[in-house]
Amino acid sequence: MNKDIFFAIEQIERAKGIPRETLKQAIEAALLSAYKKNFKGPHKAVEVILDSNTGEVKVYTHKVINPETGETLDIDEYEVLSGQGTNRLESGEIVQVEITPKDFGRIAAQTAKQVIMQRIREAERSLVYDEFLERTEDIVTGVINRKEGKNIIVDLEKIESLLPSNEQISSENYRIGARMKFYIIEVKKTSRGPRIVLSRSHPGLVKRLFELEVPEVQEGFVTIKAIAREPGARTKIAVESRDAKVDPVGSCIGNKGSRVKHITDELRGEKIDIIRWSNDPKVFISDALSPAHVTLVELDPGSNTALVYVPDDQLSLAIGKEGQNARLSARLTGWRIDIKSDREIREAPGQS
Structure with a gap:
């Protein structure tokens, strides 16, 4: 490895916002793991250092100078001889010794490249996650990409997202390649990147x-x-x-x-x-039943029920096909709505 790796790190810092020190530490940690996996020798108290000036990678271990004999020992050996454990190592001077394997450079270059690419992907995923998290409960425009079972995958340019079957509308045609607007209902982090759930309903x-x-x-x-x-x-x-x-x-x-x-x-x-x-429930309920005309609204706050009378020829219009108009009006106003025709007023006892 050489200084090119640090040029790449600087470029990534500017383009992706990943601090160079963070990336350097990630590379060193990955190189340490690669060393332990591929080489025999001391694995305890070993560290890998990526030199910021030269771009060189070096592996070091720490050894202890036995205060009694002056002999340099691996920490494991010194612990056995002294019987004191690592909390008593201060009695012997600790020195750093380079143990870089001859062919470690090739592994180091491959490992560094893998780490950099992984961190770039993570940074991009994080940026996409942050962007779409801010847009939760907002509208996005996407293109129908493909179908996976009953679910639909939507291309939002920066990422693919999910339109579940329960957020679709049965009467809509989700043709591959169709461009539509969607409502973002959920943004989650997963091991595979952000998971964005959309809705049309x-x-x-x-x-x-x-x-x-x-x-x-x-x-x-x-x-x-x-x-x-x-x-x-x-x-x-x-x-x-x-x-x-x-x-x-x-x-x-x-x-x-x-x-x-x-x-x-x-x-x-x-x-x-x-x-x-309208803050007046009678007026609001009457308007909500539009396009039907309402003659009279009587409220029963105790049961949260509104008894609504409409002209005889408006009854079916007020109720709507399969009760849709009345049902939506009830949900809009928050009142239970019971619709009757004017004839029922005229036929009520005491009415002339």
Whole structure:
């Protein structure tokens, strides 16, 4: 080995941010392991030193000068003769003796290269991990790479990531090569590098799409207060304005529906109902059942139930296909919703 190794170390320090001393110590530790594996001789009190000035690698052992005879002994031999153990070695002078094997240079060069490459990979993995950890609960764009069983592997350019089957939407076509947006739900360190788990079904994906598409949301003038989603089918989102001059619903819809259309296109046609948030539960529940019109809302706080009446011809619209509208409205508002038609009011005892 020569000074080229330190030139490489300096380059790595600048490019990857690995301190040169850290890399030097890692190389020395690996060289010590290589020495013990490949050469006979004293293995106790042995150290390998990589000279920063010359680039040379030398192996040293420590020996003890017997204070009684002046003889130089291996530490093992001195312990046996003295019977004192390593905690009493101060009674004899310890000296450093070079024992570098003649053909150690070749092994040293190979070992150093392996260590450097390993540390580069570790540094790159660490940088990728840190980058994506900061982006947890954020959106990334990736390309469908391949399928592994029911799971899908997504290429994020810097790393491959996982879209598990339970985070997919059954109605979506995950065609190889397709470019899509994903929501990061988990970033973990593993022995093979960062493990990034994505989702297409998480409500957070819808929230982040609105934050990206609607400047008023991004800038904080409009706040997303609640989301209820049935992935691939329909989402209800409640929004509130912090500025009386800003219409939260209109901001999210955009001119001629342009903003919400971009989002529904990204979600492959998923319908989105944008609801104005209200602190009044009756108003909020009534709006949440849109597009149905509500006649009356009666609340039972004890059971957290809302009894909602709608015009006779609006009943099926309020409930929705397979109960979807009512179900999403309940999840959005946090109330159990029981929907009845106006006819039931008229037919109730005491009503005319």
